[in-house]
Amino acid sequence: MARVRDIVKIMEKHFPLDLASPWDNCGLMLGSPDKEVQKVLLCLDLDAAGVEEVIAHAPDLVITHHPLFFKEFKKIDYNTPLGRLIRELITHDICVYSAHTNLDAASRGVNQILAEILELDDIKPLFPEKSEKLYKLVVFVPYSHVEEVRRAVNGAGAGYIGNYSDCSFRTPGIGTFKPGEGTNPFIGEKGKVEEVEEYRLETVVPEVLLSGVIDAMLEAHPYEEVAYDVYLLQNQGQVYCMGRQGYWKEETSLMECACHVKEKLGVEKLKIAGPPDKRIRKVAVIGGAGMSLISRLPKDIDLLITGDVKYHEVKEALNWGLAVIDAGHQETEEIVLPWIRDLLTRESQASGLDVEYIYMPGKKCFWNI
Template sequence: MKKKALHMQTLLAHFATFAPKHYEMDGDKNGLMVGTLNKHVKRVMTALDVLEETIDEAIDEQVDLIIAHHPLLFRPLKQIDTSTAIGRIVSKALQHDITIYAAHTNLDVAQGGVNDLLAKQLNLTNTRVLVPTHTEAMQKLVVFVPMSHIEEVREALGQAGAGHIGEYSHCAFQTEGTGTFRPSVGANPYIGSAGKQEFVEEIRLETIVTKKQCKAVLTALKRAHPYEEPAYDVYSLEEPAEQLGLGRIGSVHEATNLNAYAQFVKEALQLQAVRVVGNGDTPIRKVAVLGGDGNKYVGAAKRAGADVLITGDVYYHVAQDALMDGFCLIDAGHHIEHVMKEGVASRLQAFVVQEGYDAEVFASTRSTDPFLFV
């Protein structure tokens, strides 16, 4: 089968099914940074930061689109001076028709985003949101599908964002039954003929979806469903409401102490070193993790019952306050957010393959960590 051309807006619309822009925190900068969204793409690269070496890698790899976590243009530019690093980045991107797109705090908040990826890397269990920021109204979708297409429809709904519960995706329930209908003279039925009552063995497929995602999920449903007029129902749910936010808190597999756990963090996140605050013999059972700057959330981690907070860019006086308060910190560095490169790339590549697009999504291989340990 010939592969389809992939439009950038199609890819980003799928990205928005799990990291929509409205998840962003106040004052954040997300979305288009440089270039255009109105083009087809064949090569897409995920990156933590967009530095000049990132652009050079994209040029070497003939990339059409960079999806970065940290915004290139966080503060307004008064001028584009090509003798500066930022000016050269913008200039090279435009010269080589490379679009730069940022997903910052919306990717921090998203299920399966930066903080979930970090929690998974650290083998945390029974995770929940550390700092709630959003509550999503939930809906139940019920659709009736002929047995011949149940796998295709179920996968399409999952890919569009339906059936996400905590650490699980593609959640659904199905029961068998008999569907009946009588096509009119003007109908073009997939099964049956005009004017004749039909009885078809069907599956009742049930799943959940956030209210904001429902439109995209229904579009995917209608595209995958073989019937001219699929039968489906959408019910509003009072509970549960999906809680989203910054950071995650969860349990370790077995109790340990701060010294041993810091060593584990260093190995799990492939770090040369970590900075540790606290008594090395402190028991560690519950762990909070928050990618990037977690200084404002030390108190939230302690109140949530964490024994230690893993984050980056811990300030000197914040560390002193935590030490005096008897709370443990592991400053693993801001660069730990690089887990998003492989995480986002693999998720988008799965969509590309599933939908049969002529494109490839891959992670940048160049480190943008500015620190060396000597």
């Protein structure tokens, strides 16, 4: 049986809360981590106008990209849209979890998937906003349990090097210990020095996953007192950033780029700014609203694809020599949700959790007529 905490654990393994911007509000917004979950609904945002459609699906948990609550509030007035929404969610016992800027910045989050959907080559973070600290975890394990402990720590997210998972190293040796008063040793007797053949098992762990990996290691380890070491490494960890940069396969015109974006994102109309015949090779993508970042973009970017673009922002971009495609806030973010639904389905099945995930596309806010 799955509980909210199990789904949260999968989400935060892939989209750690530490990646969220300081002004943001991410995580479990409403409900209990203990609640049983059979059905999870994914959508871009929740609002009073669309809550009936959500309730009709009878989910136990809703995962949104935009946080349910942004600002603090002092009362819940059922006559306001937010108050009505909260009342409906509580009445129908629906929990809400939001993953916002942590999902934007994650190594396989909104912007990475958007860049992949647009088929960019050589995709990289736009600029280094945050880089993860890496740790080396070393644990001493008796031969009989080495594979169980390795599976537990790698399963909790340790041992990723580039696109390789399950990386670890083990060396055999002899461990010694003497169980004292009040112990209940897995091997050996109280008051007698024991020698045991053990492996020194080591692997690499990003900081955001360290406590979860240690918990998993302790749970899988047979010893009452586990001998392990954690070292901070100097190796460069992954770089996280809200946006991505990459290249079109071939240099092409702004107009042709716009047609490609329309096709890949399934949008009927979009706005372009810049000379239609401008040659475009290097592209930046920022899902949602990315214009506030234009002064930080690498100067060799020819085109920014984002949403929510305003007049004065476009003027500034053009002064930087940057062309812009406004493909819509909703359109550049929502497209990622089916991918997350599939990820959660796969991970839940692998963990033996029987949960159904459904994606509910949001109603269009704007119509180009």
